[in-house]
Structures are given as C-alpha cells and as structure tokens.
C-alpha cells in the first residue's frame with residue numbers, strides 16, 4: 099500500500115526492505131559481512147508476525163548459536179513488542195531444534211523421549227569399549243579417530259548402510275561399517291544419541307513417516323536460516339525436507355493474491371500445533387500452503403568446511419528452490435572504511451569466490467587505521483593487549499564492546515592469566531569450557547544417573563569416584579551382569595548387590611550403598627527442588643568431601659566450581675532441563691551480565707560485532723594454522739583466509755592485529771614468522787604503531803620500546819617490507835625447527851633478556 103511503512107521497516111535500505119517484504123516464495127540474501135543480513139532476518143520475522151502472516155509457533159528460524167537465538171528473540175520483541183512475540187518455540191540452532199523434534203518422536207528412532215545426549219568424551223569411551231569388544235587394538239584403531247569418521251558420516255546424513263564402501267573398509271581391518279552399526283545399536287540400548295543424531299534421526303523420521311513430515315509442512319509456514327553458507331549436508335537435507343514439497347497450484351498463486359486473507363496481528367493465537375486457518379491459509383483448491391524459505395549468508399564467511407559444511411549449498415540455492423528471489427546487499431553498516439578496506443583486500447586473495455562489492459558511507463576522518471602490533475611472546479602480547487584495554491576503559495569504553503578473537507583456544511590461557519592478575523573482567527566463550535572441567539563432569543555424571551537411570555556411561559564415570567572399592571573387577575562384574583540381564587548398569591548393580599555372586603563382602607556392601615543412594619535420590623527427584631537435591635547428591639556421595647580432603651592446588655577452585663554449578667542450575671526448571679541445557683550449550687557464560695571483555699575463538703565469533711577487536715597470534719603456523727595447510731592444501735589456506743576475513747569484519751571502530759616473535763610449542767621456544775595474511779593487508783589501511791611511535795590516540799604502553807625489547811628489534815619494525823623475512827633472525831623456518839635444541843636455547847636466553855628489559859622499563 100501507499101501508507102506510511104511501520105516503524106520497524108524505516109531505516110532499511112531498498113534491498114533490505116525487498117528482502118523483508120518478499121515474504122512469499124524462496125528468498126536468498128547473499129551478501130558480505132556487516133551488510134545487515136541478520137538484521138533482515140530479524141525484521142522479516144517481525145514483519146511476518148506484525149502482519150499476521152503467521153503465529154510465532156509457525157515460524158522455524160535457525161541461528162548459528164544459542165546466543166544468537168536469544169538475541170534475535172529480544173530484537174524481534176523490541177521491534178514489534180514482546181506481547182506480539184510471546185516466545186518463538188522454534189527459534190534456535192539446528193541442534194536445539196533437532197532435540198525438540200526428536201523428543202517428540204523419539205520412539206520412531208527407537209528411543210524414549212527422555213534420551214541422553216552424549217558428549218564427545220562419552221562417545222569416545224563408548225567406541226573404545228566397542229573396539230575392544232571386537233578384539234581390536236584401540237591403539238592401532240583409535241576411538242577418537244573413529245568418532246571423527248562417524249561425525250563426518252553423520253554430517254553427510256549417512257547411516258551405517260549408506261556409507262561409501264571405501265570408508266567402511268578403511269577402518270579396523272574392514273570392520274568400519276560393522277562397528278558403526280554396533281555403535282548405533284549400543285546408543286539405542288543406552289537410550290542415548292550423539293550430536294549428529296540430533297539431525298540424522300529427524301531426517302530418517304521425516305523420510306520414513308510422510309504423515310509426520312506433512313504435519314510439519316502444515317505447521318511451519320516460514321523458514322528462516324542465518325549463516326546458510328555453513329550448513330552441512332545433513333542440515334541441508336533436513337531443511338529441504340521441511341521446506342520442499344511437490345509443486346501445487348497454491349505455489350503459483352502470486353503473493354499479492356493472498357493479502358486479503360491476512361488478519362492483523364494481535365488476534366488470539368490458536369493452540370500450538372493448530373494453524374490459524376482463516377488467518378493465513380491462502381485460498382487454493384487443494385488446501386496446501388506454501389512454505390516460504392529465506393536463507394541469508396556469505397560465501398566468504400564459510401569457515402566450517404573442516405566440519406563438513408558445504409558452501410555449495412548457498413551457491414546452488416536457486417536450483418534447489420526454483421523461482422528464488424536472490425538479493426544482494428552491498429552497503430556495510432558495521433565497520434569503518436579502513437577496517438572494511440583491509441578486510442576486502444585480504445579476502446580478494448582467495449580464488450574460489452563469488453566476488454562482491456562492499457562499500458560504506460562512513461567517512462569519519464577520526465577513524466583510525468587498522469593497527470598491527472608485534473610482541474616478544476604471548477605473555478607480552480597479553481600484557482600489551484591488557485594495557486590497551488585498560489586505556490580504552492579509562493577513556494570510557496565499555497568492556498562489553500571489546501573482544502579478543504583467537505585462532506586456537508590454547509591462546510586464551512595467557513589472556514586469562516593476565517586478566518586475572520590485573521583484575522580485568524573477562525568471559526570466555528567457546529573452547530575449553532566450564533562444563534568440561536573434571537569436577538563439573540563428575541557432578542553432571544551423578545545428576546545424569548539420577549535423572550536418567552539408564553545412563554551407563556555416566557554411571558561408569560562415577561561408580562568409583564570417590565574411591566569406594568568398586569575398582570576394575572567390580573565394574574567388570576557389573577558390566578557382565580548388565581549384559582546378561584539386558585538391564586542398565588545401575589539396575590544390574592542393584593540385583594548383583596543382593597545376590598551372592600559377589601564374593602567380596604566389602605564390594606557388596608559398597609555396591610549396596612551406592613544403589614541405595616541412587617534410589618533415594620531418584621525418589622527425591624520429583625518433589626525436591628533440583629538445586630537442593632544436587633547439593634545433597636554431592637554431599638551424600640562423598641564427592642564434595644573428596645575435594646575437601648584433596649591437598650592439590652586446584653582443589654579449592656574445584657570446590658568453587660561445584661558451588662557455581664549448583665548456582666547455575668537455579669535458572670532451570672528441573673534437573674532434566676538443566677542437563678539438556680548443558681548438553682546443548684555451545685558457549686559458557688562467566689561474568690554474564692557484568693561488564694567484561696569477551697575472549698573467544700574466531701570460529702565462534704561469526705555473526706557478532708564489537709567496537710574494538712583484538713586479533714592476536716597472526717603468525718605462520720598458527721594463522722594460517724599449520725594443520726589446515728597440511729590437510730587442506732590450497733582450499734585449507736582459503737578457509738583460513740575466510741576466517742581472517744570473519745575476524746577483521748567483527749570490528750566496528752578499532753581493530754588491532756598482533757603477532758609475536760616467539761612461541762612456546764610443545765614446551766619448546768621457537769621463533770615465528772609473521773602471518774602471510776599481514777602482508778595481504780594494504781598499506782593504505784594499516785599502521786604499525788611502534789614504527790611511528792604513535793598508538794593512534796591510544797598511547798604507547800611501552801613508550802616505543804616494545805620492538806626494541808625483542809632480539810633484532812630494529813629490523814623488525816616493518817614486518818611487511820621487502821626485508822620482512824630477513825628480520826626474523828633465527829626464527830626463519832621456525833615451524834620446521836620445533837625440536838632444534840640450539841634454537842630453543844637461544845630463544846630461551848633471549849626471552850630472559852627481554853623479560854628483564856621489560857621489567858626494567860616498567861619499573862623505570
């Protein structure tokens with residue numbers, strides 16, 4: 099119409115608006131970083147809801163992280179009012195939506211609806227048992243490797259019967275397929291599934307049960323997918339099943355023809371699962387409704403190829419969804435011209451790309467260039483970054499607007515240590531997480547056995563933790579009994595404890611106690627507040643005591659962590675929903691709600707933005723990562739470059755890239771080479787603060803001395819000049835040089851000098 103557009107559409111550029119308002123039919127938005135793709139998705143959902151095209155329960159929206167889902171929900175609420183959204187039950191990651199589907203139809207996958215989701219550790223332990231049971235040597239055929247193979251197959255949506263013959267033959271003397279099948283069987287008896295199953299089971303359910311699929315076709319009118327470039331084959335199949343159906347006349351009704359059938363927003367919503375018939379159903383002869391899919395993505399940001407993502411999915415969208423409207427966005431709203439210039443220039447070095455133009459209308463002479471810094475080693479790097487952050491803080495910047503994005507999670511350690519030392523709040527997202535710490539995993543295993551009695555893996559983990567005389571021989575007996583009786587281990591243990599099969603009296607009484615404890619806790623599950631019960635479990639099992647008695651330096655921290663775990667459970671309704679959360683959570687949130695610097699991997703930073711971004715560790719071998727180069731060759735390098743592009747484009751205003759001259763790898767010091775990506779950043783957009791003694795207003799924390807603190811400091815001022823590789827001194831070829839003792843000794847010695855010098859500078 100010609101009326102004023104609603105508020106939520108104002109401020110969109112014409113292409114964005116087209117993407118929002120083309121609600122009917124398939125739409126692909128293929129555009130570079132920061133052009134507003136995610137904003138388009140959010141606004142599109144708001145628009146669909148506000149115009150009464152669908153109810154919140156009829157929209158399926160896939161985001162890349164749980165955090166992104168929460169943010170999207172908030173943003174939609176802000177656009178059209180929370181009361182008009184009332185939650186969106188089907189907004190989440192592929193995995194979280196997969197769990198939800200699978201809980202509803204678990205029996206069709208041979209599971210019960212209270213199935214357990216196994217983590218990698220559980221999976222590996224299980225595979226080890228299976229490999230050993232086959233009489234195979236698990237050193238020769240590592241369970242971890244097999245877990246990766248299985249993951250790869252599941253990413254492609256392949257079950258044991260469909261994996262390629264070559265793959266099946268390549269593992270365990272040709273027993274790959276058999277083992278995979280045994281693994282799936284075992285999961286079923288354990289009432290468990292792995293992450294891949296969260297997608298693969300729904301796919302099989304949809305394929306084998308057309309009625310159920312039809313139900314969902316009726317349900318989901320609008321499907322929206324963010325970061326489409328990183329969908330893997332299984333996710334793609336899953337989406338196609340949900341989005342595609344045989345062509346019908348209804349598909350050809352032009353969008354305009356249906357407008358009159360819409361009712362305004364605010365109408366009483368029907369019960370979940372019942373479409374508001376009159377509201378959105380188009381007039382058509384066969385009563386079928388069109389499913390409208392909208393995907394957004396950027397081929398230049400495809401960074402999960404190593405995990406089975408298929409960038410081709412985005413490039414062939416119009417073949418999968420004929421008649422698709424393809425929309426390009428070219429204006430970047432996020433970054434300064436220097437940041438955008440640096441990033442665009444870098445990504446242009448990739449060959450296999452679609453190619454897009456990006457421009458910004460930001461033109462503020464105050465905008466600084468991208469700053470490239472060098473430090474002696476990662477501790478000095480962390481110290482320098484910490485000082486930059488403290489200065490930014492003094493100038494009034496919020497820590498929440500600052501992020502450190504690392505290539506490898508080991509890099510986090512030096513930042514965490516440093517920030518703890520100087521009392522700088524930070525939160526780690528992704529990487530080794532809170533929930534992966536030993537004491538947390540043990541506690542969770544207890545909770546899992548209580549909430550999910552058949553969880554044998556959890557049982558295995560804690561049956562003798564703390565030590566209670568149920569060592570190897572006892573656990574063997576329990577396993578045997580479980581197998582013989584066809585029962586979960588806890589139940590089998592109960593029967594065993596009452597029989598006279600167990601010769602050792604102490605074993606028997608110990609087992610009786612464990613079984614009785616679990617029975618009591620399980621009985622308390624329904625009528626005791628779950629946080630209280632959790633505390634009781636840890637007390638009565640002797641687990642807390644075990645750490646109280648422990649004399650190691652880590653023990654106090656572990657007790658703190660256990661307390662924190664219980665605190666964190668308060669947010670959840672029940673033990674079960676908490677455990678589900680833990681299984682799904684992709685990001686740990688410490689210091690949530692507080693002002694804190696974010697530390698995360700580049701991979702998990704996709705889609706996010708921060709005023710100030712630090713990118714440490716830009717050295718050959720680390721970034722691009724050696725493994726990516728060794729395994730992926732040219733395409734491995736291109737994926738690394740896309741990752742660099744993702745990193746650079748997270749920054750809105752200030753961008754710092756860092757490289758260090760020495761790194762300790764496998765316990766040995768070695769010189770490093772600056773990343774080739776640094777050379778790909780054009781001079782016009784970068785500045786190396788140390789060379790002109792200016793930090794672009796940030797002030798040089800080293801008084802210009804930081805380069806001089808490294809060996810050959812003078813020569814290393816400009817890492818991009820022709821002389822760049824000459825400057826690295828004994829560091830050249832360092833990565834092939836890992837175990838060379840003389841180099842290590844020299845580096846070690848230099849390090850001591852540098853430390854002394856820095857110390858001198860700081861105290862002087």
Ligand code: ATP
Pocket residue numbers: 109110111114129130131132133134135136137138396399430431432704705706707747
């Ligand atoms: P990425 O590829 O990194 O995921 P994206 O294309 O999804 O990026 P968004 O995150 O949606 O981009 O948008 C980037 C920034 O630009 C956000 O802060 C967003 O609010 C802002 N933005 C997008 N469109 C507009 C607009 N029309 N007017 C003003 N700001 C906008």
Ligand code: MG
Pocket residue numbers: 135136137324705
């Ligand atoms: Mg985005």
